[in-house]
Each structure stands twice: as structure tokens, then as C-alpha cells.
Amino acid sequence: MGLNEASRLPLYVQLKELMKEKIEKGEWKINDKIPSERDLEKDYDVSRMTVRKAIIELVNEGILTRKQGKGTFVKELRIEQDLVKLNGFTQEMRLRGLKPSTRVIDAAEISPDIDVRNKLKLNLGEKVFVLKRLRLANDEPMAYEVSYISEKLCPDLLNHNLNQSLYKVLTEEYNIALKYAMQSLEAGIASKKEADLLNINENDPILILERLTTDGNERPIEFVKSIYRGDKFKFLVRLTG
Amino acid sequence: MGLNEASRLPLYVQLKELMKEKIEKGEWKINDKIPSERDLEKDYDVSRMTVRKAIIELVNEGILTRKQGKGTFVKELRIEQDLVKLNGFTQEMRLRGLKPSTRVIDAAEISPDIDVRNKLKLNLGEKVFVLKRLRLANDEPMAYEVSYISEKLCPDLLNHNLNQSLYKVLTEEYNIALKYAMQSLEAGIASKKEADLLNINENDPILILERLTTDGNERPIEFVKSIYRGDKFKFLVRLTG
DNA sequence: TAATAAAATTGGTATAGACCATATAAAGAC
DNA sequence: GTCTTTATATGGTCTATACCAATTTTATTA
Numbered sequence: 001m002g003l004n005e006a007s008r009l010p011l012y013v014q015l016k017e018l019m020k021e022k023i024e025k026g027e028w029k030i031n032d033k034i035p036s037e038r039d040l041e042k043d044y045d046v047s048r049m050t051v052r053k054a055i056i057e058l059v060n061e062g063i064l065t066r067k068q069g070k071g072t073f074v075k076e077l078r079i080e081q082d083l084v085k086l087n088g089f090t091q092e093m094r095l096r097g098l099k100p101s102t103r104v105i106d107a108a109e110i111s112p113d114i115d116v117r118n119k120l121k122l123n124l125g126e127k128v129f130v131l132k133r134l135r136l137a138n139d140e141p142m143a144y145e146v147s148y149i150s151e152k153l154c155p156d157l158l159n160h161n162l163n164q165s166l167y168k169v170l171t172e173e174y175n176i177a178l179k180y181a182m183q184s185l186e187a188g189i190a191s192k193k194e195a196d197l198l199n200i201n202e203n204d205p206i207l208i209l210e211r212l213t214t215d216g217n218e219r220p221i222e223f224v225k226s227i228y229r230g231d232k233f234k235f236l237v238r239l240t241g
Numbered sequence: 242m243g244l245n246e247a248s249r250l251p252l253y254v255q256l257k258e259l260m261k262e263k264i265e266k267g268e269w270k271i272n273d274k275i276p277s278e279r280d281l282e283k284d285y286d287v288s289r290m291t292v293r294k295a296i297i298e299l300v301n302e303g304i305l306t307r308k309q310g311k312g313t314f315v316k317e318l319r320i321e322q323d324l325v326k327l328n329g330f331t332q333e334m335r336l337r338g339l340k341p342s343t344r345v346i347d348a349a350e351i352s353p354d355i356d357v358r359n360k361l362k363l364n365l366g367e368k369v370f371v372l373k374r375l376r377l378a379n380d381e382p383m384a385y386e387v388s389y390i391s392e393k394l395c396p397d398l399l400n401h402n403l404n405q406s407l408y409k410v411l412t413e414e415y416n417i418a419l420k421y422a423m424q425s426l427e428a429g430i431a432s433k434k435e436a437d438l439l440n441i442n443e444n445d446p447i448l449i450l451e452r453l454t455t456d457g458n459e460r461p462i463e464f465v466k467s468i469y470r471g472d473k474f475k476f477l478v479r480l481t482g
Numbered sequence: 483t484a485a486t487a488a489a490a491t492t493g494g495t496a497t498a499g500a501c502c503a504t505a506t507a508a509a510g511a512c
Numbered sequence: 513g514t515c516t517t518t519a520t521a522t523g524g525t526c527t528a529t530a531c532c533a534a535t536t537t538t539a540t541t542a
Contacts (some may be wrong), residue, residue: 010525036492047527052493062299068493069534185447185470187428205428205446228430251495277522288497293523309523310504 003044011046016056023063023074033071034064099138105197106132107158109151116148119212120220127151131162134197135226141198145226155223165237166222176221183211190227205230244285252287256295261422262368265306274312275305347373347437348399350392357389360453360464368392372403375438376467382439386467394462407463417462424452431468439470446471 004016022028035043040051055072058064066072112120112128120128128148135143147166150156154174162169170176188208195202207228214220244255263269276284281292291434296313299305309355353369356398362367362448369389376384388407395415401412411417429449435441455461 012525038492049528050526053525055493066493067534069491069536071492071535185426185448187448187469189430189444189446203430203444205430206427207428228428263489279522290498291496294495297522307523308504310506310521312522379512 003046012050012053012057015040015044015046015051016057019054019058020063028074029075031132032074034074036071069131094185101136101139102163103134104131105134106130106161107162109158112148112157116223117118119223120148120150129154129157131166133162136241143228144194144197145224148223149221170221177215178213178221180218181211181213184211185209187230188227194227196229200231244287251293253294253298256281256285256287256292257298260295260299261304269315271315273315275315277312284322323444340375342376342380343404344375345372345403346375347371348403350399351442352390357464361389361391363391370398372407374403381468384467384469385435385438386465389464390462411462418456418461419454420457422452422454423460424450426450428471429468441466441472443472 003011003018007014009017015059019028019034027070029032034040036050037048037055041048044051045207055064055066059066059072063075064072065075073201095200109127110130111125112122112130116122116128117124117126122128131145131147131149133147134141135144135145149166149170151157153176154170155167157174160169160173167178168176186208188203188206190198190200190202192202194206195204198206200206207230209224209226209228211222211224212220213222215223244252247361250258259268260275260317269275275281278289278292281287284426286366286440287296289410291330296305296307300307300313304316305313306316325422334447349371350368351371353363353371354368357363357369358365358367363369369391372388372390374386374388375382390407390411392398394417395411398410398415401410401414408419411419427449430444431439431447433443436445436449439447441447448471450465450467450469452463452465452467453461454465
């Protein structure tokens with residue numbers, strides 16, 4: 001299977017997705033050396049610069065690593081969440097060999113408070129869907145999430161199966177492609193309610209994560225506030241100078 | 242002032258540093274549109290691809306933003322620390338308009354415990370410098386840091402002025418260029434000692450950050466454990482899908 | 483057989499050019 | 513003055529080529 005020049009997607013994006021797929025399917029394993037730039041150039045009949053662009057983006061995403069004169073290798077993924085990649089919880093846990101599941105605690109259509117309305121850039125009177133979900137890995141609570149999505153972007157959202165990936169529903173049913181997010185992370189301590197939900201003690205440390213996700217045009221789609229167990233969750237990020 | 246082709250630095254890196262300098266000096270202000278790719282190509286007598294590479298890296302670092310058909314603009318910096326950029330505390334605070342300062346609490350040469358030794362890949366018997374510093378912004382404690390650096394990489398380190406940037410000392414005096422880091426972030430609560438150092442109450446929430454910084458060859462240089470005030474510090478990260 | 487040198491491989495940098503897509507400005511028509 | 517069309521500006525994608533630097537492989541020599 002090669003690249004599809006009739007596709008609307010740029011060639012470098014297709015090549016990138018193709019290489020990701022090889023990794024996800026296990027064709028290319030951790031620490032495997034992938035074909036050279038010149039080999040991929042020949043195999044897929046694209047220019048070396050196109051190949052390089054695809055690879056460099058995967059390097060920036062922490063998926064590949066490369067060394068001059070040596071080659072390009074599949075990177076070992078860490079067990080902690082990769083902070084720089086916009087993945088849903090489901091995909092993150094799967095990448096870590098854990099069995100993710102979701103328990104929808106509440107799902108409703110409400111009028112948002114002013115903070116949510118500002119973040120999603122809504123007009124007065126516009127409603128949102130609010131989803132309250134518990135996130136589990138191997139049947140153990142990891143995080144509690146409250147998501148807000150603008151009602152007008154996905155009417156009837158609550159009629160879909162929200163025990164599965166919300167991102168998937170948005171993409172497949174509403175043609176909404178999430179592309180960017182701004183995320184903040186700070187420390188807190190668990191309230192009684194949060195402690196009960198997460199199977200921890202009141203006043204235990206938690207990580208409070210807020211994320212505003214947008215589409216390719218930086219249009220706000222979803223605002224999430226998540227509470228992560230401080231004892232179970234450690235965020236990992238790779239930095240470059 | 243243009244690019245220096247005699248310099249060992251690649252042209253795109255020089256151009257990148259030059260553009261950063263214009264922003265830091267205020268020549269290019271927040272939301273300013275910078276010269277077009279084709280203008281920079283002419284001004285600096287480099288290829289458009291070289292210009293693009295410099296700009297794209299600044300975009301990835303959250304410094305510039307761009308829109309097809311419109312232009313490239315200086316991004317508004319957030320007040321929270323950008324998690325994906327490897328900057329020292331000093332530079333981070335300056336980028337936020339805060340006055341950074343450092344108070345060295347202790348500096349010594351010690352034998353590392355096994356955890357530090359493993360992280361820095363040291364042999365038995367090799368010593369480290371340990372630096373314990375309080376990080377302040379506008380004279381208020383923000384973080385408490387303990388750094389470990391291999392003694393053999395920078396003999397006589399303690400003879401240098403460590404109230405200024407450690408990274409700067411390593412670069413200028415020991416020719417060590419820090420390039421990558423793996424960083425983890427988790428929640429905790431302040432011990433009595435930590436609370437006293439940071440001007441907070443015992444059991445207040447804190448962010449515990451551990452970072453292993455390496456040079457370009459992924460050789461471990463510095464291991465840091467930092468305690469950030471949970472009330473004052475919020476990490477921000479921009480994600481892409 | 484081992485050491486050294488040369489060649490090949492592979493990633494990194496850079497140039498040049500062309501064309502596409504998006505956005506804005508200018509010119510022309512009414 | 514407003515609307516439409518055309519031109520221009522600017523970022524995005526892609527190809528092709530050349531050369532450099534680092535590393536590995538192969539060939540040559542002692």
C-alpha cells in the first residue's frame with residue numbers, strides 16, 4: 001500500500017500516517033531501524049525532502065529517534081503520558097499496554113458558566129454538552145474528567161455511545177478533526193468528592209489538568225478539566241534545547 | 242548584522258537565534274507580523290527553505306504563529322512555563338517579565354546515592370556536585386531545586402558564580418551544550434521543610450518535577466529535582482494532534 | 483588474522499525552482 | 513460607493529540536486 005496522490009492529504013502526512021501504522025501494527029518494533037530516507041524515497045516515489053518532513057515530525061512527536069550516519073529507530077515509549085501529543089485517554093492507555101475503560105457518570109445538555117463559555121467562545125444562550133467520566137486503566141480509577149462541547153457543533157451527541165472515544169465520535173459523526181490543544185497542569189489536593197471517585201483519600205495530592213482543544217483553524221471544540229491521581233499519574237515530557 | 246557563513250553553526254540556527262533576539266529586544270513585538278519568507282530570503286541571502294526551517298522551529302517552540310496567505314506573527318507568550326522548551330529557570334522568568342533570582346542554599350561535592358548515580362550513568366566512586374537552590378521571581382520563592390552534576394564533567398564547578406545561570410556556566414566554561422531532557426511531573430504535598438523553604442503551609446499541594454538533561458549525544462549531564470509551589474506554578478503545554 | 487584505509491551508507495544542511503492554496507489589495511465595471 | 517474580477521502577497525507542498533558529517537561496512541595491507 002503506497003501513497004495516494006489523489007488524496008487531499010499532503011504526501012508527507014500520508015507517509016507519516018503510514019509509518020505510524022507500521023509501528024502500531026507491530027511491523028516496526030521498538031528499537032527497530034526503519035528504512036533509510038533514500039529507501040523510503042524509492043519505495044514511495046516521493047522526494048527525499050518529503051520523506052524527511054514526515055520523519056522529522058515523528059521525531060518531534062517522540063515516536064522516532066535518529067542519529068547521523070547511523071539510522072532512524074523506533075523509540076521506546078514510556079509508561080507515562082506523553083504530554084506533547086494530543087491523544088485521548090483511550091489511546092494513551094493502549095499505548096502503555098493498559099486496558100482502558102470509561103465510565104460515564106453523567107451526560108447532559110446545560111447552559112455553561114461564564115468560564116466555560118469564554119473558553120469555547122460561545123454566545124449568550126448557546127448550550128453545551130457536559131460529559132462527566134471516570135477513566136480507568138485495568139479497572140482502576142485513574143482520572144475524573146469533565147468535558148464541555150458546544151452543542152451546535154454536534155447536535156444529538158448524547159445519542160451516541162460515549163463509553164468509547166469521544167474524539168472518534170467527533171471525527172466520524174461530525175467531521176470534526178481536533179488538531180491543537182493548550183493544556184495546563186497544576187497541583188492540587190483532592191476534595192472529598194474527588195477522593196471518593198478516584199479511590200483515594202481526601203487531601204491526597206492530585207494533578208489538575210485543563211485542556212482546550214481546537215480544530216485546525218483554532219476554533220475551540222472541547223474544554224476538559226481532568227483530575228488525575230497524584231500517586232498513579234506522572235506526566236513525562238521530552239524537551240529539546 | 243547578518244549571518245556568519247564562517248560560523249560553525251548552521252545557517253538556519255543562526256537565523257533562528259537572530260529572530261529570537263529581535264523578539265527579546267523588542268524589535269519585533271507581540272502580534273507583530275514579521276517579514277515574509279521571501280523577504281528574509283533576500284535580506285539574509287539564504288534559500289527560502291533555510292528561512293522556513295528556522296521559522297518552523299520557532300513555531301514549534303511556540304514563539305511564532307503563522308497563517309497561509311496571511312503571514313507570520315510573534316506569538317503572545319503565556320505566563321506559565323512552557324513545558325516543551327528546555328530553558329533554565331532564569332530565562333523562563335525573564336520571558337514572562339518577572340525578575341528571576343537564585344539563592345544558593347548549599348553547594349557541595351558528594352558521593353551520589355544509587356538513584357542519582359544510575360540516572361547520570363556514573364561508575365562507583367565517581368562524585369557529583371550537588372547544588373541546592375531556591376528560585377525566586379520578584380523576590381518571592383517559586384521553586385526549590387536540587388541539581389546533581391557529574392564532577393568529572395566540570396571540575397572546580399563550585400569555584401564559579403552559581404547565583405547566575407548554571408546552564409551558562411556549563412556552556413561557557415566547560416563547553417557543554419545541553420540539548421535534550423526527559424522530564425517528569427507529578428503532584429505531591431509539601432513536607433515541613435519544603436513548606437518552610439517555599440513560604441507555604443505544610444501539606445499544601447506541590448508539583449514535583451524531575452529532569453534528566455543530556456547533551457547532543459544523549460550523554461547525561463545534569464539531574465534535577467524541583468519542587469514548585471502548587472499555588473503559584475502552572476505548567477502550560479501546547480499539543481498538536 | 484588483525485589493523486588500517488577506503489568506500490558506502492545514512493542523516494544533516496542548503497540551494498533552486500515550481501506550483502498550489504489562502505488571503506488581501508488593486509483595478510475595473512456599474 | 514459598491515460589487516466583481518484580477519493581481520499580488522504569503523504560507524504550504526513538493527521535486528531535484530549537491531555537498532557535508534558521522535557511522536558502518538568492505539577492501540586492502542602487513
